[in-house]
């Protein structure tokens with residue numbers, strides 16, 4: 001599906017002059033990174049990827065969270081209170097080459113789950129554009145944006161989107177509109193790769 005990425009021309013184009021008459025525009029490189037325990041955020045990540053392309057990366061803690069809801073709520077609260085940042089299972093290959101990084105997350109106790117805080121702390125996002133998205137059960141994006149801003153104070157952070165976990169199946173229209181509002185519609189990126197896990 002061939003589409004054009006308006007945003008890259010406006011914001012990211014690197015114009016390489018060749019002689020005095022020709023020029024080439026380098027397209028921005030996009031990464032869609034996400035953490036998802038029960039699949040809602042993953043679904044939105046795949047939707048974004050289907051609309052805009054780029055590479056994918058799943059943020060996974062070395063030690064997975066319990067399947068039991070009460071147990072995970074307790075563990076998450078303890079970790080968040082201690083500002084604990086769990087070790088992650090894998091690394092993004094060639095992180096420095098990405099220009100735009102979508103960061104997807106469920107809302108946990110009104111903010112980012114610890115593995116997403118780990119992810120944002122592990123890499124240098126200072127020259128990156130972060131595009132936040134989250135899923136939730138009614139609280140909206142809560143304090144996720146301020147948490148991202150705190151961890152990545154130098155990054156450009158675009159407007160985020162919050163999707164209810166029970167509405168992910170019908171989210172295509174809203175997600176497409178959000179991409180368009182952020183100037184990211186109609187991507188044709190230079191890579192459409194197998195997801196990194």
Ligand SMILES: Cc1cc2nc3c(=O)[nH]c(=O)nc-3n(C[C@H](O)[C@H](O)[C@H](O)COP(=O)(O)O)c2cc1C
Nearest residue numbers: 036037038039040041106109110135137138139165
């Ligand atoms: C530990 C924990 C804390 C949560 N806290 C919130 C919350 O503060 N607000 C909210 O609306 N939903 C909360 N939820 C619900 C999740 O955000 C929601 O189910 C989300 O869509 C799950 O995404 P996932 O399937 O990608 O893991 C919480 C879920 C868990 C497990």
